[in-house]
Amino acid sequence: MSLLTLFISAAIVNNFVLSQFLGICPFVGVSKKVDSAISMGIAVTFVMTITAAVTFIINNFILIPFELSILQTVSFILVIASLVQLVEMFIKKMSKPLYNSLGIFLPLITTNCAIMGLALFAVQKEYSFVDGIIYAVGAGAGFTLALVIMAGIREELELAKVPKYFKGAGITMIVAGSLALAFMGFAGLI
Amino acid sequence: MAKKSNSLTYEVVKGLWNENPVLIQLLGLCPTLAVTNSAVNGVAMGLATTFVLLCSSILISVIRKIIPAQVRIASYIVVIATFVTVVDKFLAAYTPDISKALGAFIPLIVVNCLILGRQEAFASKNNVGRSILDGIGMGIGFTWVLTLLGMIRELLGEGSIFAISIMPESFNTWLVMILPPGAFLTLGIFIGLSNWINERRVN
């Protein structure tokens, strides 16, 4: 699978949010405004790339040599949680404005299914180091794409006369449903 | 919400409806959408999550005093991950077909926002007894929503419930119900419905 097809398949064809159902919690929570969606997307892509690199190292140099695949889940999530906390502290120290726009989302990322999903799929599909990174960047791009489209639509929704009971999460789900339908059109592209 | 004043029964009941994890708090949506293409999967995922939620609530509410603040999230997550792997291996060993059906979504219970959410919001602030009740309430609340969602999607998507075919042969199945869009639409309508029911109940 050439890198480009890998990127496109991760970003669009098998979009992490719309066809694999990963990362729905931030998808509903953060997609109120386009700028917060973009910074959330960047934060997620950034953490995904580091996670892909670190989990590849841990998996291939610690877990497989010692047949510890049972520790896969535990070690990965420990890595992700600590990494996110380190990144948050780092950003908080280095630049306050970046922290204000980006940092508040970082605690949300720890419980983000997309990151853990990415780590597990990369291991399941036995991607090499470079493939893993491209897969992570593609998945991050797909996540950001879905989030930004959703944020754009939801900004319009503010003005629309949404029926009272569907306001908020209900209408978001239905709009996400139609988005998933659209993304299904990409199936078979790769 | 005041922490002390809730009576014990309220702790359990609140998870079922008025603080239902999926419909009201919008937690744990990833497995809710992904796995409920059949009722059996819904039940299995619900019970697996409840087991993990219960065990981790108990353990975390016991050790909450000794965990320093900076390592709080990391240690909670390691505890949850341990229980998840236990469940994952248990299912793979004793019920292989369910494990195959649920596939990658069992390890993803670790990052299920519901569990870490409850630990942060509740188990880390209350004693063991209350956390158990809260865990049971939230778990059952999560399970019945998943099962109902699974039933509806299976009924419309394959014309059967728990693999017993119900719909007449003439009914051509709504393929979309099994696919991702169906999941989003059904959950959206579910949330709308529950808001409406809440509205009627209030006045």
Place this chain on the structure above:
Amino acid sequence: MDINAILISMVSMGGLGILFSAGLSIANKKLYVEEDSRIVQIADELPGANCGGCGLPGCNSFAENVVNAKIGIDGCPVSTEDAVAEIATIMGIEAVAGEKKIARIICRGGNDETAKKADYHGIQTCTAAKLMGGGEKLCNYGCLGFGECVDACPFDAIFMTENGLPEVIKDKCTGCGKCAEACPREIIEIHPISNKLFVLCKNHDAPKIARTVCTKACIGCQICVRAVDEGAMFMDNHLAKINYDVFGKHPELPTEKCSTKGLVIIEHESQPTEQISI
């Protein structure tokens, strides 16, 4: 189950644990940003729903603002009384019981009171109606009646009556001010609940026009301003206004003198608690 497999896995997990906890503790020391520890304590007291009712993006920023005293400790409309008390103890100031604020509708120009100058079929929101020549009603200061405030209220504490005027459900309203923001004519004001006396009109037209525009408008006859002592009330371009900090102490109320009953004590008017479904 062989022991050394268990040992290997314990050692490797332990190694990872040490690696990351050491990293975190070093980071904790080196990257320590002096942050007021009270922020974390206050954040724990708050409901954590990040609803934005206090006008700030989320509970952490509310806690931060409370600590550097940019916002009152009762700024969070949704938190309970004992949470406010708890925050006060953290902040070390005595808890001035945050008086419950609620929204008040400063207009009584419903469909019965004002005549219609047009039949509006455009976009059914107040902002749109206001842009299109000031909506349906004759009065260009009064309520437009398309319920944008009802949509904006996150607590469903406001509803439209048949008479085309919004009405606030006292015990549901948390005074978050979302409806006041949403109303393009600023008809809705947020007042402490103990404040009972209002001039329920926003009309600045001259007396002759005001009288034709709406039966309950303040026509600017100044009887009330002359009836109370100096400074309690004042005229602002044909509209009587109350100076609350002075007026609050004044027992004698000139409501019966008002020619169009624009000056009203809210208490008599029964605030409905059950909601008529529209």
Place this chain on the structure above:
Amino acid sequence: MKTSAKMIIVLTVIATLSGGILSFWNGITAPKIKENRLKVLKKAISTVLPKYDNYEELKLSEEITLYIGKTLKEETVGFAFKAKGNGFSPDLTLMVGILPDFSALTGIEILEQTETPGLGNKIEDDEFREQFVGLLMGIEPNIAVVKNRKPKNPQKGIQALSGATISSKAVVFIIIEQVKIVQNLYNQKMAGI
């Protein structure tokens, strides 16, 4: 100093304990899991190969193992091996059975697939899989995938599933590719001994 020491101790203790519990639990469940996997493998091989009594494993390369079905009289009945590839959606895994001389297929079984439910996943139906029994291999031109009518010569073509041409073609393409690879690996192995 106290808090950071406490931090290190707490997290390491929790991590080590969880490592211990998990590998202890792994000790209990690993044999069961291996057993289940073996059962699935056995079932797949038995559906793919003609009647046989036991099978041996021959490791051709890092990922490819050849399962050789033998009767009691040590007479090889056929070979079976796994084939992986992408169908309409990724990760399509099959078990392929073939005569010892690699001339014709003896049957196929779909191990894992995520094709579109209701359309692509019909490749698992017996009616579609039966067509592969007796399919000739190594012929030019390759196997014809025919739409909505029976192929002229059932040994040279299969009828694609209606509405799932991509999946049907993918199955055929994966098999042809894998047969070529396994064939020359097998020949190298045989030449090597």
